[in-house]
Amino acid sequence: MLQQIKNIARGQRQNEFFWRYGFNFRPSVNYKLNFPVEFNANAEKVVENLNRDGIAVTSIDELLADKKPFAELESAVESMLASRRDELAEIKLKAGDASAIGEKTFNVELLGSEVEFDAESVFARFALQETFLNIANAYFGMLVKLRYYNVWQTFATVGAARESQLWHFDREDNYILKLFLYLKDVDEGAGPFTYAPKTHRKGGLWGKQPEFSLEQNVMRSNDEQMSAVVPKENWVKGTGKKGTIIFADTRGFHKGGEARTDDRLMFTAMFTSPASDSKRLLHFPDELKPNSLTKKQICALEIK
Template identity: 30%
Template sequence: MLMLCLVTTFTKKHYALLTVSSKKLTENMSTFVKKLRNHVLKNLYQISFLQNQAEQTYEAAVKQHSVNLPVLSVADFSLVESIRREGVVVTSLEALSIPQTGKMFLAAQKLIPEVAKSVCAEEHEYVVHANSEQMMQHPEIFIWGLEKRLLDIVENYIGLPVAYHGAYFRRDLANSVERKSRLWHIDVEDRKILKIIVYLNDVDENSGPFQYIPQSLTSTVAHSLRYKHGYIQEKRLQNVLSPSFWKSCTGSAGTVVFAATSKVFHRGKIPIDQDRFTIFFDYTSRQPTYPFYCKSSLPWEDLLSLAAKANLSEHQKQCVFWRPSL
């Protein structure tokens, strides 16, 4: 009987280990296949003939849509012009006075303790995201990114109908990990990308501010580095541009950063003193340069549920469901 119990225990433990290993292997294989597919597709998109055709189609679409751009207030028009000129603009939730901001910010503050409880088991990880279940418990956050004024601002900057990729609630960990978005890079998903970043806690130089290279210098830096895509180590960037030209977006909770991330080198500086809590609201056109890099912050089923419960307008639905279910 004792031998049977030992064998049973041994079998259960090893079965559990095998199940976990099998799941991990499946996830790794899926990630590898996706990366390989994206690499192949990206190379196809970069064929000169196809690129030229795509550019002509894009320019024609922008010109055609120009007469349909939403009319902006003087303040919002000035904001868009500043984004076009500088690449990054820092403001605040109070200054923007977007409807439903109070509900969104309160929901975000309620979510902070839940995400703060999350423990990252991987030593090389640097960020914890709120999962889809947590986000669905606080739909005000996702829906805020669909406020009409915000969509009008984004559409005027991008110049085409807007694709809303959702809201990403982030806890950036105060550790020494230097990888991915903590390295300098330019986003390549589309010709024009706009990210609206909301700080949920006070962010100073030691709390992981969003950093960028002014748009006027980015093209020169990219040329000097022979940069096409990917991530750049800090030391390598220092060889071509003094850190005195790097800009940090600091501010208290409620600070808002409009960032044209396809036009400027940028990164999230490593937090030292405390974790940084933010929400990233992501937007591109509905004809992105590399659509296979674009994904929503929520699963398709959750988007359908949220759209029904929130009674989204037809315009908002078009921004969310900008492409068929995959």
């Protein structure tokens, strides 16, 4: 019975009207009434591209006037890599283990799979930058929640594409905004994030489902299957220099991390609506030092 009620509620949540004005009423109204935003032209372009295509590619240089947080992030990641060199070399040896489907052995979450939120940490401060929150809030039309941030090292492997290296979409919410910031140049061989434009809920190809196979109950499509729905020449392949930032609504079809010749290193963060049933990957201490956070940042966290 409880499961049936949950299923009905989940079904209603798919409906845009109920999702926004039922499940997310307060964050939608609160955003519209209390958080007017003045965008710079580059941030505005990001929101425009996201609305139209479900993906926007930009860079630290274009988007952020203050470069200090990026410099701090880079230096924190470099120290982390240096201090964990031997451990990571060990992990890399098992990166190609295709028998461990579900564990994404080719991808290491350097901050751990669950993160203790620390308002002072360079990672939290980076994810909670005003410009990112403004973009996420504008894309959703409400005050969103930051669900996680992390640093990923994706190891180059051989073998057939698997898990997120194949086309799929995420399910945590009606819109799911992920940010990927490259901390090293990413070429074709380093497994760029790749997106099928307009397959997000606001796009013209929403609802078009390519043929797929089930991999542990998750629908995965290969390139041939995907290209029957969105021609390959329309895919956005996110190759780019260090400092490239990709925003993507991963409710649309995407894949990435099929690194073959070079490891990939990137910072990532995810935003969803407050009503999302996304797993809790950020944990908050009792004493959060909210004085160090703005009102907008506090709204983006699962605390009150």
